[in-house]
Amino acid sequence: NxxxxxxxxxxxxxxxxxxxxxxxxxxxxxxxxxxxxxxxxxxxxxxxxxxxxxxxxxxxxxxxxxxxxYLDSDLKQYLDNCGNLMSMHNVKIFMFQLLRGLSYCHTRKILHRDLKPQNLLINETGELKLADFGLARAKSVPTKTYSNEVVTLWYRPPDVLLGSTEYSTPIDMWGVGCILNEMATGHPMFPGATVKEELHLIFRLLGTPTEETWSGISSNEEFRSYLFPQYRPQTLINHVPRLDTEGIDLLSALLLYDTRSRISAEAALQHPYFLSLGNNIHNLTDSRDSSLFGVFRAVVRPRSRRPSFWPI
Structure with missing residues (x-):
């Protein structure tokens, strides 16, 4: 229901x-x-x-x-079934598929606006698919004003939490960063119960924003009204120790305060984090039949009957 x-x-x-x-x-x-x-x-x-x-x-x-x-599961159930300890290889494969689907949407000026593990469906083959487009919107140019009460709180970017209603594709990319962290650690990154608590959790980890990290933030009335302490940014690798250097770099690029600097889905697909998956993954077409695993089986473990990306 x-x-x-x-x-x-x-x-x-x-x-x-x-x-x-x-x-x-x-x-x-x-x-x-x-x-x-x-x-x-x-x-x-x-x-x-x-x-x-x-x-x-x-x-x-x-x-x-x-x-x-029909798909058997979603990412939330998958994490639960893994005991919240996913294979880091599978984290990379799921992340690449999430970015592929999102890049396709963003190229067509469609924002999902409700990315969360429950809306990422997974089948028995290991394919991940974006679902539940009930909150999605086609982005027209110039940007229209949308409701700021859209994305599930835990995956909602700080610009929307602070009342921004003029957003674009970066709204989805913040959620992608939260999901990458959740796959790598086994728990939600910012599980706030209220808007203020959500912002507090974000600022405590990533540092309270300044004009240097977020141009124009000092004139945001909502931000000023909360009177947050001046937290310094913490080292991400200490909070996500299972991610390698490239993974931490990608996570950092997804969780930037300034929406103009936040990495796009298209650019993220070319990130060095995915180099270990081989070059053939970039030759896939947008077709429904163009699964990552048609290429991937030949790259990883061609003789294995059990899919190498699925936990044993």
Whole structure:
């Protein structure tokens, strides 16, 4: 059960494949929820191996049913099943797939706006796919003003926490950094219960922002009203010891206060952190059938029957 829908597991009589049926109840007074309409209109045009496939739409008087491809798990469940200790090799593979799907969206000026482990689905092969585009929005130019009450608190960037409503693709990249940290450590990076607590956790680790780290912050009224102590930035490697030097560098680039400096999904895909996966991963097309593992099996462990990216 979700905010505006219930998801069922089903089987296609036509193909006998498993599917996920997202049933959205329609209230006669209001019609279809805007989140459902937004999700349908966006997903119809997003065809990528790392984005969940919308197979069909069934519209009746009482409900709207979206027929999605079925995936066994999500990243939150996967972490739980690993005892919150993921293989660092798998962290890298999942991270690359997340960035691939996000780069495809951002190139088409679509922001996800609700990235969190529960919205990253994983199948038994090890493919990761972005899902739940109910809060996603197509970004028009010039940037429109959006609600600042969108992203789940733990993955919400400080600019949005401090009231910014004019944001773009960097809003998703902060969430990617939080997810990378969570995969590497096994626990959420900034699990704040309120906006003030969330900001306090961020500033305590990354340092209270200054004009040097975040141009214009000293004139932000909300920031000034909180009267945060002047924390110095801590060394990230001490908090994420399992990440290598390149991984820490990528994490730092994702968690920059200034949105203009925060690394993009496209640039992140070229980061040295992914060099160990080989060059062939950059030759993949955007096709739904263009899975990372078509290339990856040949790179890692070609003779193994058990996928080398899946924990034993």
């Amino acid at each position: 979700g905010t505006y829908a219930t998801v069922f597991k089903g089987r296609s009589k036509l193909t006998e494949n498993l599917v996920a049926l997202k049933e959205i109840r329609l209230e006669h007074e209001e019609g279809a929820p805007c989140t459902a309409i937004r999700e349908v209109s966006l997903l119809k045009n997003l065809k990528h191996a790392n984005i969940v496939t919308l197979h069909d739409i069934i519209h009746t008087e009482r409900c709207l049913t979206l027929v999605f491809e």
